[in-house]
Amino acid sequence: MAERIVYLDNAATTRLDERVLEAMRPYFFDVYAVATSQFGYSPGLDARDALDDARTRIAAALGAAPEEFVFTSGSTESSNMALKGVAMALGEKKGKHIIVSKIEDFPVLNSARALEKQGFRVTYLDVDEHGRVDLEQLRDAITPETILVSVQAANQEIGTLQDVAAIGQICREKGVLFHTDATHSFPRVPLDVREVPVDLVTVTAHLIHGPKGVGGLYVRSHTPLVKWMDGGFQEFNLRAGTENIPGAVGFAKAVELVTPEETARLQEMRDRLIERLLQIPHSRLNGHPTLRLPHNANVSFRFVEGESILLHLDMRGFAVSTGSACFSRSLEASHVILGIGGDHERAHGSVRFTFGRFNRDEDVDTVAQAVAEVVARLREISPLGKE
Amino acid sequence: MPLPYTETVMEHFRHPRNVGRIEDADAKAVEGSPACGDMVAVYLKVDPKDLRITDIKFESYGCASNIATGSIITEMAKGKTLDEAKRITWKQASETLGGLPPIKVHCSILAVDGLRAAIENYEERHGLVKERKPTTVEFVRKRLKRVMNPMTGLDVVRTKLVKEVEVTDGTVRVVLDLPEDHQFAAAIREDIVEKLEPRWDVERVIVEFTE
The missing domain is CATH 3.90.1150.10 (Aspartate Aminotransferase, domain 1)
Structure with a gap:
């Protein structure tokens, strides 16, 4: 061998980077309480502080406000949440048409296929020989029934970067929500939501030497999104479940180390x-x-x-x-x-x-x-x- | 060993036996297609007196199970008569290798098909086909199932590329639902001709295209 x-x-x-593990360690053994409300006991308040701090730091890497960043179990969940959450929020109200690129990774691609089975119409955008989406085709594909465009920031296999700023601009002009799967680019390839008109961004920790099992979704304020996993009221009532505080802390540390x-x-x-x-x-x-x-x-x-x-x-x-x-x-x-x-x-x-x-x-x-x-x-x- | 392959498979993959081509082969066959996925070529030298395989070589454009099966099956066939070699099954090859993952059946069976096709090729070339079944439209369609459609990796029959088959007085005519200038047109035509021309009662193979 x-x-x-x-x-x-x-x-x-x-x-995993050892420094990430060190940052996480106290939240397994010392501050292991759940993040309680402001009226809770002190270990819970410490946990709450750690979670808020991690959220603030990761959101900042996207140019976002802390309350616009939701922790999830990873990219797969984030992209499911974005596509299905928007579909549930706008499917009946606005229309049942979604646009994705044909080279998306499976969380987006299979979420789109699942919605297709539920009666949504999906347009799969072609890409050129390098894997770039044709912006004119995108513009033409958007109809009054279109509720969401989901085009990745970078491709999982061939690494091609999309022009998310231009795609976001087209979506903004047409009044359509835009989700981008930035799993493979965040935070190595900068994406600032103050400059790029994007409404939802999928990110994950384990591709930047952070822990597995934690990721997040940037959700621009006032984006219509239905919570699709029922449970408690965590994460601004968008994502139920006891918060993964060691994971969140590790994710923030991993972002900082890039x-x-x-x-x-x-x-x-x-x-x-x-x-x-x-x-x-x-x-x-x-x-x-x-x-x-x-x-x-x-x-x-x-x-x-x-x-x-x-x-x-x-x-x-x-x-x-x-x-x-x-x-x-x-x-x-x-x-x-x-x-x-x-x-x-x-x-x-x-x-x-x-x-x-x-x-x-x-x-x-x-x-x-x-x-x-x-x-x-x-x-x-x-x-x-x-x- | 975390790999799904047995030690024997890996040994044959690492050091495949009987690799290469025989320039003056008495028979050869190619199964699979370059643009679709796995492909195996098998070459035979046969002693015409007792119809024994004196030399056999193979080439593989494929994954580990394809290469390992090509290696084992050529080892098993060497020295056997054509009739004996014809009866070597995929199951025997797989057992000799200590088992293959079920998902890899397709890739490994190609080597077994390659051996059989090479033997058939020898028999057809040397007028040894005992039953001398005539080449019918049905037979042609069956054999076309071994011609791959590179666009999908499935055969040309399954992917509905074969529009028409006609057999008249030794001439086989196959019409494909494909423009003649298509990037794979020439490759598919060549594959079809190679699969049908050695038949004892076939003189000419014509492949036509639509448009």
Whole structure:
């Protein structure tokens, strides 16, 4: 076995930062009370303070007021809450039409499909070869019945960034609510709700070395949203359930630890890796060459299959991900690669590399070298590309 | 071992046996399609006296279970007569590998199909097809189920690309619901011709496109 796993799947989840754990620790053992009302006992008031403080800090990273930020169990819940909450609030009152991009991640995509089954009409916006939404198509798709547009801030697989400011502007002009899934970009790619006309933003902690099981939803004041999980009156009566205070504190700490300097370091590694991988014959970059997540590289290698690449890299101590049908639980090729006009072959040989805080600069060279060897080895076995 | 594959599968994946091509092969077959997903090519050298497989090689464009099954099945077939080799089943291959994940049946069965198709290819080329069943429209349709539609990863029959099939005096005519300048038109045509031309009673295969 390799001594150290070079983990390059930071878009799946990340290793917790010890400093986050330290920040959380007191809220497991000392201040473990529930966050009570202002009339409660003192441990509860301490818990309340911690929760408020965490909320204030995360909201600030979005340019939002604390009362506009709701803690959830993660991105999946946040996006469900946004789509289904708006659908419940406006479906009968205004209309039953929702617009999403066709390369959204599953929380948004499957929430839209679930609403479709309940009688909503959903438009799935096309994307160009780089994965960018066509703004004119969006403008044309909005009807008087449209209640919500949901377009991600950054793509989970190919890392392409959308022009959320322009999308938000169109939605604002047309009087339609706009939700963006910023799971993969927050807070590395700045998004300020004072500048971008967005009404709902999904964020999560575990992709920035925070804990799993905590995320949040920014909800602009006065956004019509029906609470869809019944229970207590927590989180401004929008999200029931005993607050996850250690999680909230950990999330705030994780946000604080993301710095522009660190993001620049990841971007530098990303750029070097892309350059190295594109030197391999018959390889091509998936996603936008510049408008992409600072820590994401996604490359397709022809004539070879992703799961085979992944397993060979695993044996050499590297953890990566692939869009190959053979690797997915559903045996379906990546809807993102197909969405940008790629065929099954391109999805089949696509490999995603995502950097995080604990990657070292030398990881770029070692993984690039390993990929070159593995791809060459598999091409020897392949019946294709030998002419 | 957290992987869903057995040690034997991983061993064959890591060090596949009988990999490569045989340039002067007596028979060959390709199953699957490059643009759709997994693909296997099988090459045979056969001793014409006792119809024994003297050499066999395979190439794989596929995942670990595809590569491992190609490796094991070529090992199992080497030295066997065509009749014996034909009877090797996916189940036997899978058992020899210590089991394959159920979800990977599709990828691994392709290697077994590849071996059988290569044997059929030999028999058809050497006039060994005993029953000499005539090539009917029904037969053609059945065989077209082995031709993949790269746009979906499913076969051309299931995805309703096959519009018409006609068999007259040794000529097979297949009409596809696809424009001729479609990016996959040439690849699909080639695949169809390769699957039907070796038939003993087929002289010509014509693939036509709509539009």
